[in-house]
Amino acid sequence: MEKIAIIGLSCLFPDANNPEQFWQNINDQKDSTSSVTVEEMGVDPTIFYDPVKGKPEKIYFLKGGFIRNFQFDASEYNLPAEYVESLDNSFKWSLYAAKQAILHSGYWGNKEVLSKCGVILGTLSLPTRLSNQLIAPIYRQTIEPAVAELLQNPDFHLAALPTATKPATHNAMISGLPAALVAKAFSLSANHFCIDAACSSAFYAIKLASHYLWTGKADVMLAGAISCTDPLFLRMFFSGLQAYPENGISSPLDKSSRGLVTSEGIGMVMLKRYSDAVRDGDKILATVCGNGLSNDGKGKHLLSPSTKGQVLAFERAYQEAQLSPQAIDYLECHATGTLLGDTTEFNSIETFFGKHQTSPLVGSAKANVGHLLVAAGMVSLTKAIYGMNHNQIAPTINVNDPIGSANNVISAKNIVRTPTSWPHNTGTKYVALSAFGFGGTNSHLILEKEGL
Numbered sequence: 134m135e136k137i138a139i140i141g142l143s144c145l146f147p148d149a150n151n152p153e154q155f156w157q158n159i160n161d162q163k164d165s166t167s168s169v170t171v172e173e174m175g176v177d178p179t180i181f182y183d184p185v186k187g188k189p190e191k192i193y194f195l196k197g198g199f200i201r202n203f204q205f206d207a208s209e210y211n212l213p214a215e216y217v218e219s220l221d222n223s224f225k226w227s228l229y230a231a232k233q234a235i236l237h238s239g240y241w242g243n244k245e246v247l248s249k250c251g252v253i254l255g256t257l258s259l260p261t262r263l264s265n266q267l268i269a270p271i272y273r274q275t276i277e278p279a280v281a282e283l284l285q286n287p288d289f290h291l292a293a294l295p296t297a298t299k300p301a302t303h304n305a306m307i308s309g310l311p312a313a314l315v316a317k318a319f320s321l322s323a324n325h326f327c328i329d330a331a332c333s334s335a336f337y338a339i340k341l342a343s344h345y346l347w348t349g350k351a352d353v354m355l356a357g358a359i360s361c362t363d364p365l366f367l368r369m370f371f372s373g374l375q376a377y378p379e380n381g382i383s384s385p386l387d388k389s390s391r392g393l394v395t396s397e398g399i400g401m402v403m404l405k406r407y408s409d410a411v412r413d414g415d416k417i418l419a420t421v422c423g424n425g426l427s428n429d430g431k432g433k434h435l436l437s438p439s440t441k442g443q444v445l446a447f448e449r450a451y452q453e454a455q456l457s458p459q460a461i462d463y464l465e466c467h468a469t470g471t472l473l474g475d476t477t478e479f480n481s482i483e484t485f486f487g488k489h490q491t492s493p494l495v496g497s498a499k500a501n502v503g504h505l506l507v508a509a510g511m512v513s514l515t516k517a518i519y520g521m522n523h524n525q526i527a528p529t530i531n532v533n534d535p536i537g538s539a540n541n542v543i544s545a546k547n548i549v550r551t552p553t554s555w556p557h558n559t560g561t562k563y564v565a566l567s568a569f570g571f572g573g574t575n576s577h578l579i580l581e582k583e584g585l
Contacts, residue, residue, distance in 0.1 A: 255334025331570025400511020
């Protein structure tokens with residue numbers, strides 16, 4: 134398969150409205166997570182908070198990664214401004230990230246090229262803040278009489294959610310509309326849809342976008358993923374899964390870590406066939422030379438990862454790239470901060486890379502921004518691209534007692550904990566990126582950057 138060139142990149146991550154800010158933050162070793170606010174939750178978070186894990190209808194962890202101080206201008210898009218303003222952030226962020234990626238690619242205003250551009254976005258099929266506001270009255274009308282009868286209190290009424298205005302009905306279409314809206318706003322092609330491959334969604338989107346390019350169905354493709362779920366719902370959901378750290382510590386790759394920090398944000402890339410990008414003189418930020426996927430279903434339970442499935446994704450990536458694992462300079466791990474997940478991932482790395490007598494440097498940016506769920510891969514991708522172009526590997530923060538793999542193929546010395554110059558920075562650089570989703574959606578993407 135022909136390599137795929139990345140010619141445009143954009144992001145909206147906690148504390149970063151663009152890739153440059155994100156790169157600066159992670160090199161400054163900044164922790165961009167914080168406690169959820171009343172404005173973000175829509176209600177006082179302490180109403181639902183109980184520090185004891187496992188209590189029904191309660192959340193036991195308040196930290197997260199949030200998009201704050203972001204100004205959105207609805208007039209910038211070829212859509213009625215009043216309509217755009219009525220939409221949830223999931224749509225607004227999608228429009229913003231798409232425009233920035235197109236601008237970064239140099240094809241803004243090029244109608245001929247954009248007419249042959251498709252869009253594939255990873256999205257979470259979970260309620261957003263405004264979709265919740267649409268559904269809440271229906272839920273209330275259905276549940277209220279039943280509760281009143283159960284309590285034998287005809288005067289019982291559920292409290293209504295405070296809303297300034299009634300949200301537009303289009304906010305109910307959370308799964309597919311973001312990609313369609315992007316295509317309409319920028320007069321792109323009819324090739325647009327959204328997917329949900331859990332936390333591997335970004336790399337699945339890039340893989341599918343690559344197929345559109347390989348088959349000639351598109352000449353350029355926008356691909357990425359967005360995480361924008363109603364904060365109360367998300368915290369209830371992950372508290373129910375008991376995925377948050379009961380000890381309050383989420384430090385990927387550290388033995389003290391007991392869970393993850395959920396975060397919101399979006400990342401997007403503009404993709405093009407490598408030969409076309411060279412022919413047209415595009416600025417190539419990096420090249421996707423391998424993208425291995427596997428789906429092995431759940432392990433012992435929904436959140437239990439499988440070494441077998443992870444290793445299969447590794448094998449497929451290097452087979453597609455026709456590359457030896459020994460060429461990898463650095464591996465950005467999925468590493469969410471759950472001890473089971475991080476340890477399993479290290480053992481998977483040992484199983485595969487150890488067989489090839491190599492031991493790459495490793496790290497995880499989730500220590501900085503939290504886990505962006507479906508958009509997690511875009512954080513890894515952005516970190517890797519900027520690292521290769523700046524000849525530097527950004528550090529993983531808050532690692533004091535590092536975990537390791539069973540036979541120490543990966544140990545404390547492999548974890549990049551200080552800003553580190555790129556090894557072998559005179560030749561072609563190779564970075565591997567892993568993303569693993571619950572239910573067994575595994576992905577491993579390889580990036581290449583020719584010597585600067």
